[in-house]
Amino acid sequence: EAGVVQSPRYKIIEKKQPVAFWCNPISGHNTLYWYLQNLxxxxxxxxxxxxxEAVDDSQLPKDRFSAERLKGVDSTLKIQPAELGDSAVYLCASSLGxxxxxxxxxxxxxxxxxL
Amino acid sequence: AQSVAQPEDQVNVAEGNPLTVKCTYSVSGNPYLFWYVQYPNRGLQFLLKYITGDNLVKGSYGFEAEFNKSQTSFHLKKPSALVSDSALYFCAVRDDGVTGGGNKLTFGTGTQLKVEL
Known part of the structure; x- marks a missing residue:
């Protein structure tokens, strides 16, 4: 069984630039999460x-972050514009329910x- | 608000010796407790979870954890450590979604386990 797929694995950008992350969850998992992990x-x-449906976005900084999951499978997380403090690891997770x-x-x- | 405490930033143990990684939690309702392991440059891997029932939970790679309700603890254990167990371990808690605790998974800050020959 394939696991959760994310791309890209690494991204370097200059501040104020936009960036997007993509996630493909495990097949059949209808619940999808985006996490931020600082060092x-x-x-x-x-x-x-x-x-x-986004059922909990209370921790998402909506002034610069957005996310979508249009067909209930893949998801994209976007930051625009990026700030220095956004440097971190962005994790996607899924669960069966x-x-x-x-x-x-x-x-x-x-x-x-x-940068 | 729910929270998880992992009091040790790092645990060192000799290969073949038993290991314990400590975790205590705070949650408003019934807790669901999880342990995850993270290897460098990789995502978190699920090890085991406690839902209800037997306080001793067995998981992957020989790990087990003991739920103690009175001490609000969920310590991770392994009878005989391997060098390959060296990694970052996270404890996490989620409430039952009934008592209004937010229904999200809350992680501790992690404990680095180092197993030496």
């Missing part, structure tokens, strides 16, 4: 989708460096 910290939830006891499966992440 030396645990992941922090940015947004959670159930199918194509929305129940809180379902484990989440993580992709390898995208390491963003903003």
């Amino acid at each position: 030396g910290q645990g992941p922090e939830l940015l947004i959670r989708y159930e199918n194509e 929305a129940a809180p006891y379902n484990e989440q499966f993580f992709g390898p992440g995208t390491r963003l460096t903003v």
